[in-house]
Amino acid sequence: MNKLIKGILLVFLIVTPICSFTQNKITHHEKKAYKRVNKYLKKAIDSTYLYAPPQKTEIDTIFIQNDTLRIFFSDEFAYKTIHDVYVQDIYQQVKKKLRRIGRKNTIQIFVKGFLLEDLVSPSQSNKLPNRHSTEIDKKQHVTNISKPYQATYGLNGKHIALWNSHGWYYENKLDRWEWQRAHMFTTIEDLLTTSYVLPFLTPMLENAGANVYLPRERDIQTEEQILVFYLLIPYLIMKILLNWGNHIKLIACRRKISMCVGVLFLKKMVLMLFT
Secondary structure (H helix, E strand, O other), X not given: OHHHHHHHHHHHHHHHHHHHHHHHHHHHHHHHHHHHHHHHHHHHXXXXXXXXXXXXXXXXXXEEEOXXXXXXXXXXXXXXXXXXXXXXXXXXXXXXXXXXXXXXXXXXXXXXXXXXXXXXXXXHOOOOOOOOOOOOOOOOOOOOOXXXXXXXXXXXXXXXXXXXXXXXEEEOOOXXXXXXXXXXXXXXXXXXXXXXXXXXXXXXXXXXXXXXXXXXXXXXXXXXXXXXXHHHHHHHHHHHHHHHHHHXXXXXXXXXXXXXXXXXXXXXXXXXXXX
16 A cells, blocks of 8 residues: 555656646747737737737737647727738738747637637628628518609618617716717707708618618607606595595485585595695
């Protein structure tokens, strides 16, 4: 038993330094990779290459695993539109900067948790299918059958999402309704854009055959009625009591009982309480 324990300890003492040496070797390569990718990033921000990331772009993480070097940039890297040509150039320039590390390992670049090549918009790619192709369903969801004509060309079959800026919202901290944008040169963004989007731009697009979607209401209503259920409870109780009082009064009068006086008194009390 003692020999077995001694053997296990001996194996442990031999394996531990080897693992530590391997771990230090990997960390050394990662440090080198970080420095070289950082040099690429500085030059890229200065518009040295095809794609120039925003100024605040940083390296988030770099690690090597199973002969794959994974580089994670901050979210700012993808704030600009990325074309598939840019992706090819980015990988090419990073690989050049990494030298031997880039040749020995497969490089993967991630932004926002996605591979860089997955962030290419179909409209900016020569390889991916365009989502705005002519194969989409052109049927309109709503058709104005009262219109004296139907557009057959122009924007016929096109779907347009149009937003005429912000609207009023309730600010809980200040206990009031207010605009989301401040006054600027005696105008309010929320009102200015709506003043021409609703009466002019939207009808023009629809007259050309487009199906226009607006997240804000089109029918401007200056009056508003808010119905709160708990405010109705006293009114409902009063109404029930009054109806009940009238019913007793009717029975009492028919039977010629002096309960009518008590019912009238009850009605007065109810009116005093709820009015």
